Amino acid sequence: MIKMILKRFGLAAATILGASLFSFFLLRKLPGDPARLIGGDLADEQTIATLRQTMGLDQPFPLQFWNYLSSSLHGDLGFSYSTGQSVGTLVQTRLPATVELGMSGVFTAVVLATVFGAVAVYRKKRGADILLRAASSLAMGSPPFWLALVAILLLSVNLGIFPGPEGRLSPGIAPPPTFTGFYTLDALKSGQFGTFFDAVRHLILPAFTIAVGPFAFLSRLFRSQLRNTLREPFIVVARSRGLTRGSVFLHHAVPNSLLSLIAVTAMLVAEAMTGSVLVEKVFGWPGVGSLTVDAILQKDFSVVQGVILLSAALYVTVSFLADVVYSAVDPRIRAGVK
């Protein structure tokens, strides 16, 4: 057990190290000089050279990487060239917005996918099944940023049901006191129900946009898992014990099929948080995604690197969490059986 945990940590460290090395290398090799960006077009060569020196850009690549690594380990991710803020603070202020959005999106997707998948399989109606599969094909093929634009155009601009791309709250509404950083939860906790409803209203469209892809994927996966589980011998045995079809479906087929969704859902959570870059931009959501887009456009090395490091850490954490969940819900894994 301890060996396994050590192995996992080693693997996690390697993943994060690899990701940071890759991003570090890539960003240095891109054309463009951050010193020039900071100094501005009018700065003379001397100023730029001094800047390069203070930023450590004149040092050999391995040394730069080493410096970066060691300061990272001390919690210093550098500072943003464009805003002057430390990367740590920047990410910290942006992260809750992204996590709130990503979690809501994936949560919506999981709930809808299991409900629709289960109904489609249980009802045995071919129509429902075909509809679900067609919808999921369509959804899988639609890029999220396009969906985001369509959603805003249709539901916000034309119909006015949902607010436009104005971020997490309507203008003029103050954010609730920070507790978790999730506006919905924080508003509830401090009893500001007006703020809560406003936050939810702002959350719905982007969350659904993010949910579409995962929903398409999960509903198909769940559907096929359910059908496989229903063919397992223990299902017939359970029926032979006198359980009705519905009872066997609900108490045996669904839980066993849900198991296989855990790992995938974990990956989808990581993906929704790191991959919702463009959706955030379209909705004016002040999350890590928007931060990344801006940082890339401004060649803000440290920020991009910080975000990539964060993504790698996120993937590692999430897959570790998936394992923890598995061992909590699957007795075979808990016992160390294959």
Next chain:
Amino acid sequence: MIEDNVKTITLDSPDKPADEDTLLEVRGLRTEFRTTRGRVAAVRDVSFNIRRGQRLAIVGESGSGKSAMAMSIVGLIQPPGRVTGGEILLNGTDLRGMTDRELSAVRGSRISLVFQDPMSAFDPIRTIGAQLVESIRAHQPVSNRVARRQAADLLGEVGVANAANRLADYPHQYSGGMRQRVLIAMALANSPELVIADEPTTALDVTTQAQVLEMLDRLVTDRGAALMLITHNLGIVAGFCDSVKVMYAGQLIEESDSRALFASAAHPYSRELLKCVLRTDRRQEGLLSTIPGTLPDPTEAFQGCSFEPRCPLGKGNATCQSVEPSLHTVQGPQGIQLAKCHFAGQHELKENQ
């Protein structure tokens, strides 16, 4: 196409006609599977009775339709299979006319099943106790606590040591033999009138086989339940069952008293089956005996007797090839036997036939 050459035969069974003693009465049961090559009959017009407390063995090789018949009786034949004809009367009530909910009340309560593969018979993520309790509470209006106590008692009865504590264990923490015991406990949880055991010992090693059979024997006797033992192994039938029905290609081709069958089988197929039993009390020379050939392809129409191509007696015989035999009554040395054979009871063909 199969329909054309199968005549419905009214059985004049050695079982007494249905009376108060009759628990289950199966009449003209027919089960078909829809395949890419048309509809295939796995069970072809099978009729028989089971009396209360009777122990009946259904014997036949793999693919003869034994399991399909068992699943048809409890209405659990899985698609693409379907029961297409016949009546299944439990105490006079036709199970085929019941809704799924009504049938569920019968399954696991009045008719229980014990399955072949104990390794895959349990939900892997629920405890044994939870599954036992679930079975009990599906049929009895008792609280969780009472059901749990019953479950512990049942486990103890089937010989699971430290039963109360083992309720909290998961299926993978039980060995194969123990799981089979639990399956039997589950089958007996609601005091069934009929236990259908479908090859209950096939997946077990020999010592466990004997224990499981002994336990099944004892429990069925104690509770006065009838037992229908499905097996391909005639060896475990002797001394365990009162009567034997031999199944071949979806039909019952011999129905005999257990002792009568072992003394002198009326159908040539039964005799061939008997030769395949490994006997430890007799010295056997050479290879173990087998029946040459295989079951007829059910998708192909055939005329006459389904066993003819493999029959040591009737192979090539014009009558056997063209006329499907009806059930003949034979007065054997140990009583009346029935066999679906033109030469029932004969061990050699007489020249003039």
